[in-house]
Amino acid sequence: MSLRKFVLGALGVAVLAAPFAVSAPALAEESLYLPKLVYRTGPFAPGGIPTANGAVDYWAMINERDGGVGGAKVIVEECEFGYNTDRGVECYERTKKKHGGALVYQPYSTGVTYALADRTRKDKIPLLTMGYGRSDAGIGSAFPYVFPMALNYWGQSTGIMKYMASQEGGIEKMKGKTIALVYLDIAYGKESLPIFRTMSEKFDFKLKEYPVTFPGIEQKATWLQIRRAKPDYIVMWGWGVMNQSAIKEAANIRFPIDHFIGNWWSGAEQDTVPAGKAAIGYKSATFSAAGTDFPVIQDILTHVYGKGKGKGKENVGQVLYNRAVVTQVFIHHAILNAQKEFGVKSVSSEQLRWGLENVNMTDATAASLGMKGLGPNLKISCNDHIGGGGVFIQQWDGKKWNIVSEYIKPMNDLVIPAMEKSAAKYLKEKGVSAVSCS
């Protein structure tokens, strides 16, 4: 056998054996498997990297500091899908049965959320879409395995609306105003349309809709139209490269930047830093705080980065990083709930669903998990998978984000009926029945 053939053969054997070598030791102990769909590459990587790092670092910290959750080691495996829905579904199928079964999925993609809603129901695996995904999935009886905790897009829209009204001196003052809604022309961006149309009718303001072609590199035509329409406020449903490009274009048409409000996926350092001076004064919604002054973030710095590990120190404390940490704290809380209820260390995905439906994040619980002031207090139930969250408005000062509003609760009188209507339509279309929550 020639050396070349030997080397090639050895390489082949190594490649084939690799998956078994990785998974074998993990099965020997009590474990909790949390696959993480990530997009560290592709056009949305700037948002995908900090969200992935926050999640992975959090569980690394839990394993280092506590040896896992309730005595069970946490196994986190990344699956790269590049924000492509088809690859996201492929990641789901590939990972769902590994390590005794996946416990929960958190794709950070509305497209993947839509694609997985039915599959996770069939496979009985929770889909935690904190702050994104299907807006109607907050109706737990219709979507028993989907958890759009904190606030869905419709609730967030009404929160932003309330903020704009407060700036004008009351919702009645919005009458006759013009609001431009700039959105990425994909499932995620379109999610904001129905509720804004409803609000436009109810509050008598003029709504101008501006779809931006995916991924939003070139937006000149959109902003020229906005300049012509002379709106009083601009609301943005953007993600990735679209955001900073839009902020720069807004500056180019000399729009008053403090009347430009992004949703909470359009308000991170990745959006404002590249836009430079143009971004100073820009506002966005948020449901989590930025900064490192929280015990859980400090623990990550000590137990992960302090030991020379960690995925990206430059992200620690950033808006998207902290938001991913908040999501993990809620999963942590749900795992503890399930472990206590069912008396097992390695909980199953169905047991975790119970844990998620019994999440009750109070000040005391948040403090015990090191998260007080970082994320929202929520009380989830079988029927309510949102849990009563609200929204803050933050503003970029050129160096950091500062919260500039009170905690704003959504207009539930508008949002809940819309969710119920949409959920009922979903059940009818799919021919499935609602689960009982009594």
Next chain:
Amino acid sequence: MEDIIFELQFFLEVLISGLLTGSLYSLVALGFVLIFKASGVFNFAQGAMMLFAALSLVGFQELLGVHWTVAFVMAIAVMVLLAWCVEKFVLGKLVNQEPIILFMATIGITFFLDGFGQTLWGSDIKVMDVGLPTGSFDMGGIFIDKLELVAGFTAGALVLALALFFNKTKIGRALRAVADDHQAALSVGISLRTIWIIVWSVAGLVGLVAGIMWGSKLGVQFSLTLLALKALPVLILGGFTSIPGAIVGGLIIGSGEKLAEIYIGPFVGGAIENWFAYMLAMVFLLFRPQGLFGEKIIERV
């Protein structure tokens, strides 16, 4: 009356803005034309090369803390090295193969550069600051983007320089000879290897300039590679072998898509500029298959 003046002014603003954006597309398209003109290869990797060049420039600035001009020279060196590697490891092995084989090879180069660039320099957005002006200035009520104006002049200057290079220099004539026929060029003593390295280096330089412009506008990030898709209709329209064609094509596509988005878009739900650019190019193909300035090739059997 006031309304009419405003609308007229607005139309002018859209047109000017479209023309300037078009010149930015032309910068990307130029890289494609150069390689196609000199080697008959449609270089699918031009977008990836642009990102790689821009990433290298910003990367050197961050890593070594050097002035951007130094980083610019270093980035040129990287692109020349890349050109050498492409010739040595990919194209050099494929002399006299069918154009489709060479095209497939450039797809491979694209994926390699995408992955390698991000592994080397990271996937975060990097801020490109080479002192180009930002914001807009007011010209009688019409706002003009300063960066795009600079890009327009740069594109014009590049075209002029490249036209001179191709038509007036010995290397330029050799490049054209290679494009016509590899075998014939080899038989008269033109070194195919050198020519390919030169042309890929020049395309790398054009990519770097385009990367600086787009990087200043969007930040240096993966999305820059997608700009190659914006260059495609420009190429179809302007012709794959014409440098002035890339400019004129860019201007037509840039202004056409903006005007369409604004005046047709609202009737069909908006966000039409991407496919409209392709449609415009396709319609054009019906009447002039070789593009505006492309060469009409007649092959005798």
